[in-house]
Amino acid sequence: MDGKEEILDLLRENARLSAEDISAMTKKSEAEVNAIIKSLEDEGVILKYAAIVNPEKDETCRDKVFAEIEIQCAPEREHGFDKIAERIYRFPQVKSLYLMSGGYDLKVVIEGDNLRDVASFVSSKLSTLNGVRSTKTHFLLKKYKENDVLYVEDESDRREGVMA
Structure with missing residues (x-):
């Protein structure tokens, strides 16, 4: 190494x-x-240094709503999915964006202040973009683990019972 x-x-x-x-x-x-x-x-290998914050314990994050959106879209001639991805990742609500294989083309993770914010973003901004054919929105209910970081505390008693 x-x-x-x-x-x-x-x-x-x-x-x-x-x-x-x-x-x-x-x-x-x-x-x-x-x-x-x-x-x-x-060289752009290291892009950023950041703290990983548990949203359950951060008051400013606790009430935020996160959604994962599957997008089916039409690739553009000579640009593929890059141009539509660029239009999407420029929205401040977008936290992550991935080109995917399988049943949909792009996966977007967004953050909103409430369900209405997320719904409004999807219906008025995302689904109206040229090339977007369909969207499927999934709301994040609880984070257990992300990027090798556990967000749950193991409170179970792992001691073995003793038989008399």
Whole structure:
């Protein structure tokens, strides 16, 4: 494993690691670590550092509504799905957008303040775009795990019972 991959793996696990910590873990100098991280940022490999927040415990997020929308659309000549994807990802409500294989073409994850916001977005903005043939909206009810992060606390008692 080269230095870049090793450092990327460490940062994927904990983006708050300092160059000093990474240096100690990789046996590279702090200057080498800083140079590798800078090159990863410059090359666009590292796009952003972010905190993963449990929405159940964050008051500003607790009442937000998240929906996953399956979109069937017509690809554009010479651009495929890229142009319609670009029109969709520019909406501030869109948190994620993926080109998919299977029964639909694009998967969009959006955030709204309430059900009405999400419904309005789908009916007035998303479904009216040229090329959109159909949408199917699924509302997120509870997050258990996302990107290897558990959002639920295991409160069960795992001790074994004792028979007398």
